[in-house]
Amino acid sequence: MTQNILARSNVVAEGTATTRDEAIREAGALLVDSGAVRPDYIDSMFEREASVSTYMGNLLAIPHGTNEAKESILRSSLSLVRYPQPIDWNGKPVRFAVGIAGLNNEHLEILSKVAIVFSDTDEVQKLLDAGSADEIFQLLEEVNEA
Structure with missing residues (x-):
């Protein structure tokens, strides 16, 4: 698997979105700004959400694109x-x-690495309590391990 799929620059401790659609756009913009996806990938994130909710439980949603968006x-x-x-x-x-x-x-x-972290309510609480994006990144850095 590609190393370092989570970069520190892609972790935001204080998001500004107040709606689901704004949150999808905010998470998608970080992927675009980091050069991981083309801007049209965000459109496919909305298409995915329209077909099936990306809400996962434990205060987590994992917006992602459709299979048709692979070229993006x-x-x-x-x-x-x-x-x-x-x-x-x-x-x-x-x-x-x-x-x-x-x-x-x-x-x-x-997805499985993220799900493991968020399935543990103690880990979710640590992420909620983290004082900075740096702390959040350190708590999630294990997703970068092969």
Whole structure:
């Protein structure tokens, strides 16, 4: 798998979005700005959300593009945005939007690593309590390990 799928620059401790669509755009923009995806990948993130909710539980949503958007992915990458207040994600509270782009089906491995962290309520609490983006990055750095 591609090394360092989560860069420190793709971690935001204080997201500005207040709606689901703004959060998708915010997580997607980090992927675009880091050179991992083309701008049209964000459109496919909205298409995916329209077909199936990317809400995962434990305050987490994982917006990602459709299978048809593979040509818009330049390299595998993650973005994470934490929100100070819960965002309404189709009636579910979200404090973390994790954008994912995966080359060659790497998104499945990436998804499983993120799911492991967020399935542990103690780990989620550590992420909520983290005082900075640097602390959040350190808590999630294990997703970069092969």
